[in-house]
Amino acid sequence: MPEVTVTVDGVAYEEEVEPRLLLVHLLRDRLGRTGTPIGCDTGNCGSCTVLLDGRSAKSCSVLAVQADGSDVVTVEGLASGGDLHPMQRAFHEEHALQCGYCTPGMIMAAIDLLRDDPDPSEEAVRRGLEGNLCRCTGYCTIVRAVRRGARAMSGGRDAGPGGEAGGEAAGGPAGGEAAGEPAGEGVAAP
Amino acid sequence: MRPFAYLSAPDVATAVRAVADDPGAKFLGGGTNLVDLMRTGIERPDTVVDITSLPLAEVEERPDGGVRIGALVRNGRLAAHPLIRARYPVLSQAVLAGASAQLRNMATVGGNLLQRTRCPYFYDRTAACNKREPGSGCDAIGGFNRSHAVLGVSGSCIAAHPSDMCVALAALDAVVEVESVRGVRRVPLASFHRPPGDTPHVETDLSPDELVTAVELPPSPIAANSRYRKVRDRASYAFALVSVAAALEVRDGAVTGVALALGGVATTPWRAREAERALLGAPATEESFRRAAEAELAPATGLPGNTFKIELARRAVTATLRRLLTEGSPA
Ligand SMILES: Cc1cc2nc3c(=O)[nH]c(=O)nc-3n(C[C@H](O)[C@H](O)[C@H](O)COP(=O)(O)OP(=O)(O)OC[C@H]3O[C@@H](n4cnc5c(N)ncnc54)[C@H](O)[C@@H]3O)c2cc1C
Ligand code: SF4
Ligand code: FES
Ligand code: FES
Numbered sequence: 040m041p042e043v044t045v046t047v048d049g050v051a052y053e054e055e056v057e058p059r060l061l062l063v064h065l066l067r068d069r070l071g072r073t074g075t076p077i078g079c080d081t082g083n084c085g086s087c088t089v090l091l092d093g094r095s096a097k098s099c100s101v102l103a104v105q106a107d108g109s110d111v112v113t114v115e116g117l118a119s120g121g122d123l124h125p126m127q128r129a130f131h132e133e134h135a136l137q138c139g140y141c142t143p144g145m146i147m148a149a150i151d152l153l154r155d156d157p158d159p160s161e162e163a164v165r166r167g168l169e170g171n172l173c174r175c176t177g178y179c180t181i182v183r184a185v186r187r188g189a190r191a192m193s194g195g196r197d198a199g200p201g202g203e204a205g206g207e208a209a210g211g212p213a214g215g216e217a218a219g220e221p222a223g224e225g226v227a228a229p
Numbered sequence: 230m231r232p233f234a235y236l237s238a239p240d241v242a243t244a245v246r247a248v249a250d251d252p253g254a255k256f257l258g259g260g261t262n263l264v265d266l267m268r269t270g271i272e273r274p275d276t277v278v279d280i281t282s283l284p285l286a287e288v289e290e291r292p293d294g295g296v297r298i299g300a301l302v303r304n305g306r307l308a309a310h311p312l313i314r315a316r317y318p319v320l321s322q323a324v325l326a327g328a329s330a331q332l333r334n335m336a337t338v339g340g341n342l343l344q345r346t347r348c349p350y351f352y353d354r355t356a357a358c359n360k361r362e363p364g365s366g367c368d369a370i371g372g373f374n375r376s377h378a379v380l381g382v383s384g385s386c387i388a389a390h391p392s393d394m395c396v397a398l399a400a401l402d403a404v405v406e407v408e409s410v411r412g413v414r415r416v417p418l419a420s421f422h423r424p425p426g427d428t429p430h431v432e433t434d435l436s437p438d439e440l441v442t443a444v445e446l447p448p449s450p451i452a453a454n455s456r457y458r459k460v461r462d463r464a465s466y467a468f469a470l471v472s473v474a475a476a477l478e479v480r481d482g483a484v485t486g487v488a489l490a491l492g493g494v495a496t497t498p499w500r501a502r503e504a505e506r507a508l509l510g511a512p513a514t515e516e517s518f519r520r521a522a523e524a525e526l527a528p529a530t531g532l533p534g535n536t537f538k539i540e541l542a543r544r545a546v547t548a549t550l551r552r553l554l555t556e557g558s559p560a
Contacts, residue, residue, distance in 0.1 A: 041235055058235035058277065061264075082265050085331060094305070094334040100264050101335065104235050105257075105279065151330060155309070169465040170329020 043107040047072060048116025056103045063087045063098035065106075066113060074115040074143055078172075085171030088144035089113050095151035097170070114143035117150075126150055129188035130181075137175035145171050149185040157193050159186065230268050237279040241408060241440065247278045249410045249438040256280050256440060258301065258340030261332050266345060269352065271361060281337070285442055288312060294448035300339035300441045304394065305330065307338060317446060318558040319455035319474045323397035326459040329466055339441035342395060342405065342421070343433065346388040347376065347468050359385045360429040367429075374534035376468065379542075381496035382530060386429030389493055390422060391468055393459060396492035398444065399500045400474040401452055406443040407435060413442070422497035451478040451486040454557055458549040460493075460541060469493030471542045473549040479513040489521075489550075494529070494542050501525045504546065513554055515547065522546035 040055045047070055054069060066072040066089070075098060078086035082100040089098045090112040117124035123131065126146050136142045145168065152159060152167035159167060164185045165178070173181060238244035248254045253275030257263055266272035285299035288310045296312055307313060308324040328336065350356040350368040357366035369377055369387055378389040395418070403418040416434050423431055435441070455476035461467040471493045478486030487508045489501040504525035511517040522543040529539045 058233055059230040059267075080268075082261060082332065085329065088331055091334075095331040096335050097261075097331045100261050100332075102235070102257075102260060102264060102277075104237070105260060105281070107237070148331060151334070166465060167330060170331050 041104050041107075043103055045103075045106050045109055045111055047111045048113055054103075058102060058104050060103045061099055062089070062091075062096075062101040062103050062106050062111075065103040066098060066111070072113050072115050075113045076140055076143060078140060078144075083172070084141070084144075085148060085168075086141050086144040088147040088171065090147055090151065093151075093154070095148050112147075114146055117146070124150075125191035126185070126188035129184040129191060133180050133184035133187055135176060135180040135184035141171060141173040141175075145173070145181055145185075149188060152185070153189050153192060158189055161186070231270065231273055233267075233274055234276040235279065236276060237282055239282060241283055241285075241442065244278055244280050244283060245409050245438065245440050247276070248440070251276050252437070254278055255437075256339075258337035259303065259332075259335035260340075261328070261336045262340060262344045270354065271352065280339075280440065291445070291448075296446045298338055298444045298446070300443055301337050303334060304328070304336040304338070304341060305333035307394075308333065315453065317397070317401055317449070317452045317455065319400060319452065319457045319476060320394070320397040320446075322457040322559065323393040323459075323472075323474060326457060326469075326472070327393035338394070338444055341392055342398075342441060342444070343435075344392055345432070347391045348388040349373065349376075351388065360388060360425070360432075363428070363430050370532065372534075374532050376470070376493075377532070377535050378496045379494050379529040379531050379535055379538050380491070380499055380526075381424040383425045383427065383429070383496075385427055386425035386496070387532070388425070388429070388496060389468075390495060390497050390499075392498065393457070393469065393472060393492060395422070395498035396472055396490045397457060397474045398446075399490035399498040400455070400476060400488040401446050401449060402488070404445045404447070405441055406445060407439045408442045409436065409439040415445075418444075418498065419500055424496050449476065449488070451476045451488060454478065454553065455488075456549060456553055456558055458545055458552070460545050471538055471545045473542075473545050475546075475549045475553055477513075477550060477553045479554060482512055484508045484511055484513050484517070489525075489546065491525070491542060491546070494538050501546070503527070508550075515551060518547040518550040519543065521550075 042055050044053050076086050078084035080099050082097050087099045088095050092109050148171050164182045255274040257277045257279045286301040287299045289297045304324050308321045314321045350358045356368040359367050377387040398418050405416045405421050457474050459469045459472040469492050474490045476488040487505050489504050491499040504521035507521040507524045526539050
């Protein structure tokens, strides 16, 4: 069986895994990091989002072997010494959750979004989090929380381990500003 | 998921040799499509050859002013790249119009080129589908076909090509570089994807053991003035009903250069040559744009579920050209 070396929330692991093991199952079932939930299990809902070498990824669509040599940050790795990460605090303060199932993925996706756009507009937050579905909140409080978290993070408060996680792994980061305008347009069903 | 062997290839020679030697092997890019299909048992490789360690992750300027994009450049990085944003804004926009940030962070250019259809019957193993199981029939033709194609279809398959990126590449005259144990060859994007005909399971010009190594974009005098418009059931995070990639040059009120391609409506990324012919030399007016769109859609054939796409495509082409004329490329 292949052996993978991964750092998860700052802890280094060496694990023998079957190639078909998904990263989310490695995290939850083998390493006990159940803070990352599985929603749809098909790459759609975003609840399983983690940072893989600093960029958001849907851990239900990644094989554990694909993460070999990578740095993984889950929602459990954000708080430092009992202090919530500013983005976690913002979700709490803005009541940006009801059942909470989407919350870990929302927070991880939001942290990735801020790398490219540290002060996103409401529109940019909505677009940036398009890959994360919430069945409860109607999104308004989530958008507010992300913008509040962004302000707190740029205000120089400690961003915790997640805020500086990752780095420039091969082919990973999408440096630079967010590109272009949205090319989207909806139509009503005829 | 069915068990399989995994190999992370250290170099191109090892990767192409491994797949040439094993008919049950498949290349793995970001895995955002392949892993999903393996989980549902639609793809059943014996060996997965991970190619993401290969040194093919650069976007490089070529001496002729064109750009070479390594097959392992992630979609998110491609869209944000300054060379792409400045010279081929339509490509940056098209990539950003697809999937979501998490998926674009993982997805590679090669994987995007080779992503499989989103026809719901293809994903449903209890349905008849000639693409999944040659000879079994096509449940989409008499079924729910709102998302399906109206151009390039056959009696065997009407699945729309799902990629946004490929629509921009079609407009930009991209060339795909592929490598195998037999050597390197270059395939124009226009002949890379195959219409379904009687063999919808054969989707591209590639043999299973050929690795996409790069996509080359020739220099284009008109591509800096280009845009992508994607029309879908909701404003984000959905596949296209219709999409349009367009580049336009106008001098003294007449069209002197145009490149146009359509997505969502055809079985392959669809270069709109008829529309281009109708536009070149014509006055740059709403009437010309509409006439060109009508010429392109003339051979379209709809089914009860997707006939609306024909008029939607005409309007989307007209609107994209109008916007390009009045506003140019998006900032
Ligand atoms: C929820 C969701 C929404 C999406 N929405 C959109 C959308 O709106 N628009 C859109 O365009 N796409 C969309 N996609 C699809 C996405 O763009 C593709 O999944 C992605 O581009 C595939 O790239 P990959 O590197 O992950 O490919 P993989 O999954 O790794 O591979 C896909 C296929 O390509 C083959 N392959 C990969 N690389 C190579 C290579 N270099 N040479 C030869 N063969 C290769 C593999 O063997 C496999 O058959 C969506 C996907 C999901 C899950
Ligand atoms: S349209 Fe093509 S992919 Fe869809 S069911 Fe018919 S044969 Fe299969
Ligand atoms: S569980 Fe991974 S995207 Fe839904
Ligand atoms: S809070 Fe329940 S899914 Fe978002």
